[in-house]
Amino acid sequence: DQQVKQNSPSLSVQEGRISILNCDYTNSMFDYFLWYKKYPAEGPTFLISISSIKDKNEDGRFTVFLNKSAKHLSLHIVPSQPGDSAVYFCAASGDNYGQNFVFGPGTRLSVLP
């Protein structure tokens, strides 16, 4: 059973508009969350994180929102750019050191010019 779910395998958005990528988790012990971006033929790269003591974290065009009661987080990209086209993975961890992350299956974002 997947503990971290990304129910949309793909998403297409027009350049300049907002991209919203969603992630749901089942384990209430998870308290630290990351988003990674992956381009073809490359390894995933860290994008942004959030801990359970916060409900929002912002870094430039990227904002992550966390709703602990709903066990849901989302990544907002505003404005979306063609270079944002990639696969986005949500990851969650519940151990003290945040080392053992469980990854979701990923969402492929396509930003159309």
Next chain:
Amino acid sequence: DAGVIQSPRHEVTEMGQEVTLRCKPISGHDYLFWYRQTMMRGLELLIYFNNNVPIDDSGMPEDRFSAKMPNASFSTLKIQPSEPRDSAVYFCASSLERGLAGYTFGSGTRLTVV
């Protein structure tokens, strides 16, 4: 720093053969992780090491899989014998202790077992 270095980038082998994947983590990183990515299961943690010691290998699918970290700068993932269902992209990643900023991944090894 050159980042996490994996070799080979691509490996094609016949069923039954032994396959060895290699990883050089970032210098100073205390944790090393092996992940496997497939279409069906996404990114799965296979095993991770802390200070060269295996901590959790519960993700290793079968006894055919083994991983070693003989020193802080080198790790191997071995599959013996390989099977077609092992075909996937295998990623190595490393992080500092308390790697709350996330892992640094290598570019992966694409393994095809025919």
